[in-house]
Amino acid sequence: MCKILSRIEELSKQEGITIGALEKKIGASKGVLSRAIAKGTDIQAKWIESLVENYPMYSTEWLLTGNGPMLKAATQESQVTAQLSTPTAKDRIPEAFRCLDALHFTHELIPLVSQKAAAGFGNADFAITKSDVKEYYVIPKWRRQHVDFxxxxxxxxxxPKYNAGDVVGCTIIHNSGFIQWNRPHVIATREQGLLxxxxxxxxxxxSLSAVSENIQYPPFDIPKDEITGIALVIGHVNLE
Structure with a gap:
């Protein structure tokens, strides 16, 4: 079954979507596929059936066994016809990196999304779609940090730590027991949006206490039942 997971990853890359978006597409809860991929554990047969139903252009034999081509013959022919007009993975890479290996970078692209799109990251069915993405970043040092957005x-x-316009990388925390006190976090709230x-x-x-860097803003408590999600800030990008 674990080998199927590697082919599911290939399928998501072929479609140009994240594993989270794939979970949403097949009706699975957030983390059903990503946790199985991370831990190398099995997934239920119903999710494989849903993949086959939602992506009929992919060979069932390839998905289950790895034998044969990924795409069914008719799909391959149509792809050849549309090859000149269909954007490739390399087309989605920032221009400065296009001279480098496209497949390498599709594994490491980090999506920059609007605050509105990111506001739902605490929901079980949260997934980033192409329309949510403003730009992609390639930051090698963040590769092992599991940056979600x-x-x-x-x-x-x-x-003075962060200025307006700076970009921060966020790793979603799925267990509130792993909060690292006094570290910057992104907090999704019901009333105030993202903080x-x-x-x-x-x-x-x-409650949790929210502390600003700017001393003109005093700390304040946020009731835990007002918090819908928490993400750790693992780094930022800024301009002088």
Whole structure:
């Protein structure tokens, strides 16, 4: 079954979508495929059936056994016909990198998305689609950090650490027990949208304290039931 997971990854790359988007497409909860891929564990047969139903252009024999071509014969013929007009993986790479290996970079492209698109990252069915992506970044040092998305900083509450227009890389935290106190996080809230703050224990057991870098903004508590998602900021990109 684990070999099937590697072919599922190939399928998602061929489609130009993330594993999260693929999970959404087949009706699976967030993490069903990504956790199995990360841990090398089995997935239920119903998800394989859903893949076959939703992507009929792919060979079932190839998906199950790895034998034969990935695409069915008719699909391959149509792809040859459309080859001149269909964007390739290399076309999606920033121009400065197009002289380099396209396949290598499709594995490492980090999507920069709008705050509106990222606001739902705490939901179980959250997935980034092509229309959500403003740009892709290639940052080799972030390769092992499992960065899920990047967003632009707004406002001045995190100055001087972050300025408006800086870009931060975010890794979604799926277990609130792994919060790293006093580290900057992106917090998705029901009423205030996305906030970028350092997190500390709240004044009550049912809250977290949001701390700004700018001393003009005093710390404040966020009720835990107002928080829909938390992501760790692992780095940022800025201009002088």
């Amino acid at each position: 990047m967003i632009e900083v707004t406002g001045d509450s995190m100055q 970028i703050k350092r997190l500390m224990p709240g004044t009550t057991a049912n």
